[in-house]
Amino acid sequence: MKDMNSEGYTTADGRKIGGVLMEMKNITLRFGGVAAITDISFDIRDGEIRAIIGPNGAGKSSMLNVISGFYVPQEGEVWFKGYKRGPMKPYQVARLGIARTFQNIALFDGMSVLDNIMTGRLTLMKSGLLSQAMWWGGAQREETEHREKVEKIIDFLEIQSIRKTPVGRLPYGLKKRVELARALAAEPKLLLLDEPMAGMNVEEKEDMCRFILDVNDEFGTTIALIEHDMGVVMDLSDRVVVMDYGKKIGDGTPDEVRSNPDVINAYLGVSHD
Numbered sequence: 001m002k003d004m005n006s007e008g009y010t011t012a013d014g015r016k017i018g019g020v021l022m023e024m025k026n027i028t029l030r031f032g033g034v035a036a037i038t039d040i041s042f043d044i045r046d047g048e049i050r051a052i053i054g055p056n057g058a059g060k061s062s063m064l065n066v067i068s069g070f071y072v073p074q075e076g077e078v079w080f081k082g083y084k085r086g087p088m089k090p091y092q093v094a095r096l097g098i099a100r101t102f103q104n105i106a107l108f109d110g111m112s113v114l115d116n117i118m119t120g121r122l123t124l125m126k127s128g129l130l131s132q133a134m135w136w137g138g139a140q141r142e143e144t145e146h147r148e149k150v151e152k153i154i155d156f157l158e159i160q161s162i163r164k165t166p167v168g169r170l171p172y173g174l175k176k177r178v179e180l181a182r183a184l185a186a187e188p189k190l191l192l193l194d195e196p197m198a199g200m201n202v203e204e205k206e207d208m209c210r211f212i213l214d215v216n217d218e219f220g221t222t223i224a225l226i227e228h229d230m231g232v233v234m235d236l237s238d239r240v241v242v243m244d245y246g247k248k249i250g251d252g253t254p255d256e257v258r259s260n261p262d263v264i265n266a267y268l269g270v271s272h273d
């Protein structure tokens with residue numbers, strides 16, 4: 001990483017990263033007496049791949065849910081695109097340009113791959129039922145545009161051959177790819193990935209890694225992910241936040257994090273599987 005400032009920085013591999021897209025300021029989140037997150041601050045820069053890692057129960061999922069707007073922290077502030085974000089409904093978050101995948105795949109098993117991916121565009125669709133009835137040509141044109149965008153994503157993620165297959169019949173790795181496709185269909189500015197490699201074999205992990213890098217490169221999508229697999233995270237990410245027992249114990253490039261003694265003690269020295 002070179003010349004980190006408010007305008008951005010340049011990664012070791014020469015990519016230009018922009019200014020702050022999202023900022024978490026002193027976030028504290030409690031469930032009854034349990035503090036899942038204690039006073040954590042960090043930012044996510046425009047165009048970067050940012051990982052949040054940590055042992056079981058460290059608070060990663062809780063943090064992803066704060067970023068996605070699903071949880072509202074008791075203390076602290078969330079800033080996105082220069083505005084302080086208040087409590088929001090999921091569709092409002094989607095309209096802001098934030099999309100996510102889930103650890104336990106959340107797709108419609110009985111529906112085809114294509115139809116599942118189309119659901120990702122729902123928040124972008126202007127035509128409701130009434131306007132479709134009154135303005136049929138316009139609605140058709142809109143439908144065609146949505147289909148074209150979705151077909152582009154299908155090509156990009158190399159899932160043309162399964163576009164008509166019901167999702168329930170697909171192997172796990174492909175379901176994960178379809179979920180990524182659906183999230184991308186919303187054309188997010190910030191894409192949140194919840195343990196994208198969980199449960200995958202080595203080959204599936206390599207594929208997923210390649211697609212995440214390609215999405216970032218091709219669409220310029222900023223990506224924040226939580227992940228257990230240390231190796232994958234270190235290969236993929238520009239910067240990494242490390243959590244342990246709800247606190248932030250490290251934040252920096254993969255190399256910086258790897259050599260941080262607190263991180264080594266809390267995370268790397270322990271087996272978590």
Ligand SMILES: Nc1ncnc2c1ncn2[C@@H]1O[C@H](COP(=O)(O)OP(=O)(O)OP(=O)(O)O)[C@@H](O)[C@H]1O
Binds near residue numbers: 034036
């Ligand atoms: N809905 C909830 N109600 C009560 N406690 C919760 C809830 N969600 C999380 N917690 C607690 O908050 C702490 C952080 O949990 P969280 O799931 O965020 O960690 P994690 O790092 O994602 O763990 P894992 O890697 O096992 O998924 C844990 O002590 C957990 O038991």
